[in-house]
């Protein structure tokens with residue numbers, strides 16, 4: 161068995177993206193498009209991948225990490241020139257897969273098919289048929305005395321008739337390294353764009369009497385190249401469908417997969433039901449039998465089992481078994497919502513730990529607090545964690561009861577089982593089991609309401625009244 165290597169071309173600028181980010185780093189379902197290509201290549205070659213970098217080289221290298229080899233293409237003189245930069249790192253013999261960093265939908269099985277069909281050819285081009293082939297190199301097939309031949313014509317060099325051809329070059333190839341070494345350096349930039357086209361190698365190899373094959377795959381979606389943001393959205397939709405199908409096969413119910421947006425690295429357990437308009441991002445892990453959404457956004461969070469999470473946002477936090485969140489809650493980074501905890505409507509939690517069974521059912525801000533289990537925070541409780549200059553942390557003991565509309569001025573320690581009367585502004589620590597109450601005394605003035613209400617009636621109504 162011949163040794164197989166892969167080179168991924170990723171040095172181009174990607175002008176048509178109109179972006180300051182190198183094209184191959186634009187994300188698709190939560191990870192840079194280049195990562196998908198490199199993973200597919202690595203799966204077939206056992207990790208023997210060289211990435212050709214140029215535009216934004218430093219950024220690309222940082223993003224992809226030290227696991228891969230890199231070749232630098234200082235000037236972007238075309239795909240042929242890009243591949244030349246990787247030659248010195250390749251062995252003398254073997255097979256080489258060439259992939260484009262901007263065609264992220266390719267999968268291991270297609271590369272394996274390409275290698276199979278390559279057989280003993282000098283080069284094999286992966287092709288497909290496209291309803292709209294604009295922008296791609298066209299495959300021109302003709303048969304001469306020396307057998308079937310193929311040629312690739314770039315869009316900018318194609319005649320009107322050639323442009324009608326629907327079979328296109330995917331930009332993915334398999335080469336016999338021996339021939340590549342011999343003929344790649346012979347490419348010239350004789351074309352409309354004055355670039356070294358890798359596609360010209362196809363003609364060159366055949367002129368020299370070597371066999372070049374085409375491996376046509378039926379599923380065009382696999383080779384979709386991303387040159388602009390319309391194609392980026394198109395590719396993302398295809399990737400999303402793949403992710404959703406794979407999760408559904410693993411036992412996740414999606415009420416409407418077409419409005420469910422899940423990143424590639426997300427994991428979800430069986431019997432979890434996802435309602436529409438839900439976005440699950442980053443490295444989120446969700447357990448089994450949860451109910452998520454509708455309208456949820458979950459970013460890099462860990463959600464355990466049987467959690468109900470409706471119309472809410474959570475980021476970089478943990479939500480434990482059987483907790484109830486939402487509707488309309490916002491759980492910010494660094495929070496840990498314990499088992500069976502209830503976080504209700506219009507509650508914001510930030511960098512706080514809330515232990516088992518505690519309830520924060522409505523209209524609260526809970527920032528920088530540790531709350532023991534079985535506590536209850538009434539409607540409108542605000543933890544005042546910021547004094548205008550610094551943040552302070554507080555703690556609330558187990559089983560404490562914080563009455564409605566209380567302000568807790570941090571830093572504070574509220575003891576176990578303490579009772580804070582509604583409307584209290586707490587400025588000092590409260591010992592365990594104590595009642596804290598701080599309100600001004602109420603006064604009732606007989607008849608005063610009537611007078612006040614009359615006075616404040618608008619002039620017009622008054623006039624009406626007088627007429628009657």
Ligand code: UD1
Nearest residue numbers: 169170171172236237238239242261262296297329331385
């Ligand atoms: C290329 C092919 C075209 C094919 C299409 C498939 C050539 C000449 N054309 O066209 O036949 O149908 O891909 O998507 O090969 N790159 C470099 N250095 C360079 C130029 C490009 O590394 O100097 C990289 C880019 O980062 C990109 C890939 O090569 O990942 C393809 O380059 P791009 O400019 O997008 O080529 P296309 O015009 O799409």
Ligand code: CA
Nearest residue numbers: 262385386387
């Ligand atoms: Ca391209």
